Amino acid sequence: MYDHRRLGRELDLFDTDPLMGAGLPYWLPDGAVVRHELEEYVRELESAAGYRHVYSPVLGKRELYEISGHWSHYSDDMFPPMQLGGEEVVLRPSLCPHHALIYRSRSHSYRELPLRIAELGAMYRSELSGVLGGLTRVRAIQLNDAHIFCTLDQAVEEARAALALITRAYADLGIRAARHRLSLPGDGGKYVADPALWQRATALLREVLDDSGIPYESAEGEAAFYGPKIDVQIVDPAGREATLSTVQIDFHQPERFDLHYIGPDGAKHRPVMVHRSVIGSVERAVAHLLEEHGGAFPAWLAPVQLVVLPVSEAQAGPAYDLVQRALAQGLRAEVSVEGSLGARVRAARLAPYQAVIGEREAADDLVAVRLRDGRRIEPLAPGDLLHHIGARVEARGTALWADA
Structure with a gap:
């Protein structure tokens, strides 16, 4: 059974330091490679699906979260306000209020909808120390988030397309969904009081x-404070369940921020806001991938994709030449020369590809x-090998060879 906290440190992917604080891990070079590749993959996947990417600040005035409802329904999970020039500003606990403001900043016609806005952005949650652990529960979160502003008639199709995007990403990443959950409100005052909504x-x-055609279970008390959601659940090797991806349909925030578009009748109409996250937080996604x-x-995510192993010092030249060709092709490759060949093969066991060059191979190129x-x-x-590896990396997915 794999534990991502142990593996992440053993593989030099991430670590923590008391001076940075609990729930605030840092990424080491190999971990940064995995994170970068994952983020680029999501950006490309979203761009191909018609999303436009934005950047928004990690701070907002307290008033912003009062309007969104976070302050009244979610403030226990937010960091306290900071005084700045006579105003109170807050580290954001969510990206959706910022995206609502981005939408509101320009007028929109029904012809522009659906408008899909995506961001890989930081947000912050004031998690209690007792629940923090590795990458699964952190205080600084890099979220793969997006919000689709659409007409009511478009909402179901947009949410369905978001689910299909999640399914595609899981296949490429080798992630298995344990179940789908329709998360509904429960008792108490943590939810917006609007039964019709x-x-x-x-x-x-x-x-x-x-x-x-997806089987699902309903679960009360698991909704967001402003609306129900579809949660894609994963299970770690210890049997613990967590939410990785979500799709939500929101009527609350478009109302709170007075969002509108101009319809074919020339009048103002209220859009629907579809929230969705394909891989959830980068931290939780990497933790699950490590354990999975x-x-x-x-191969496309591996910190080192190709390890070249010369049998003896006499083959070091061709080995370094192969690595240089791989690097020039955009692959991540290195030469392993220290120790016996058997020990080096074992040390490189997690690399998708090993290339061994002995006396016979060197003579025959x-x-x-x-x-x-x-x-x-x-x-x-060497050129054929790099072509095969490059094709598998470009295709992404989990197959190591073309015939797999």
Whole structure:
């Protein structure tokens, strides 16, 4: 059973320091590679699906969160306000109020909708020390977030497309969804008091799930304070369940921020706001990937994709030449020369590809190829090997070889 906290430190991916504080991990170079590749993947996936990316500040006036409802319903999970020039500013606990302001900053016609705004942005939660752990519960969160502003008639299709995007990403990342949950409000005052709002949004999300043919379970007390949501649940090796991805339909914040678009009749109409996150927080996604794959990331995510192993010092030249060619192609590669060949092969066990160059391979300008799953490929010319690896990395997914 894998624990991402132990693996992450053993593999030099991330760590913590008391002077930075609990729940505030830092990323080491190899971990930064994984994070960067994951973020770029999500950006490309979203761009191809018609999303436009933005940047917004991590601070906002307290008034912003009073309007959004976070202050009255969520302030226990927010950091306290800071005084700044006679105003109170707050580290944001969510990106949606900022995206609502971005939408509101320009006038919009029904012809522009749906408008899909995405951001990989930081947010902050004042988590209690007792619940913090590794990358799964942190105080500084890098969230893959997006908000779709659309007409009521478009909301179900946009939410359904968001679910399909999540399914696609899980396949590429090798993530298995444990179950889908329709998260509904419970008792108490933590939820917006508008029964009609809840009924409308819940009916639309049920339609999304039913149309998608996805089995789901309803769970009271798990909704966001402003509306119901579809939660995609994952389970770690210890059997603990967590939410990774979400899709929400929101009538509350468009009302609170007085959002509108101009319809075909020339009048103002209220848009619907679809919230969705494909991989949730980068931190939780990497933690789950570590535990799901035991550190053996899909080739396109691996910190080192190719390790070249010369059998002896006589083959060091061709080994370094191969690494330089790999680097020039945009692959992450390194030469391993210290210790016996067997020890080096074991040390490189998590690399998707190993290229061994012995006396015979060097003489024939070939490399012997070992895949991480134990398969051995017939010796290849260096250019052919790099072509195969490049194709698998470009295709993403979890297959190591074209015939897999």
